[in-house]
Amino acid sequence: MLSTSAGQALRLPWHARARRTYIAAGLGMFTAMTAVYWASQYIPSGWISVLFGLAPIVTGLMANALLQELGLDAARLGGMLLGLTGLAIMLIGSQRLGSQAVYGIAGMVFSVVAYSASGIAVKRIGADIPALATTVGGLLVTVPLLVLLYALSGE
Numbered sequence: 001m002l003s004t005s006a007g008q009a010l011r012l013p014w015h016a017r018a019r020r021t022y023i024a025a026g027l028g029m030f031t032a033m034t035a036v037y038w039a040s041q042y043i044p045s046g047w048i049s050v051l052f053g054l055a056p057i058v059t060g061l062m063a064n065a066l067l068q069e070l071g072l073d074a075a076r077l078g079g080m081l082l083g084l085t086g087l088a089i090m091l092i093g094s095q096r097l098g099s100q101a102v103y104g105i106a107g108m109v110f111s112v113v114a115y116s117a118s119g120i121a122v123k124r125i126g127a128d129i130p131a132l133a134t135t136v137g138g139l140l141v142t143v144p145l146l147v148l149l150y151a152l153s154g155e
Contacts, residue, residue: 012136017127024125025134026141028118033142034149035111042104043097050087051108052115056080059116066120 012018040048057080063069122134 012133013129018129021125021127022137024121025138029142030145031114032111035107039104039107042100053084054112058112062116062120
């Protein structure tokens, strides 16, 4: 059982849609986290933040294409891009990227796509379960995968 912020008990649902939701959320978390950790060896943390700022744009585009949602209009897209451009300009002026930064940028773009795809998959499944249950169920998938990766990497 889980406890909500109000101290109420919450049971973790285990029906088929809930389990599919946990798998979609967990695989998305695992993939995105692994890609971020890998990318961090090639780019500064400030760039990781800026590139992860693409997530709302990527999610909006995916939702538009896969869920036929129209939440990302030209004004919102323009505002997000303007904000990201400002952050990128500040970072470019303050930090030099190494010759292998393209690997880190590609890893971060992959991470953002995995994260966004996971959110879209969870929404498509439509399990109608509490967010806390989705998070805990996703972590039940993610943590064993991270431990396995840690063990296989020789750490």
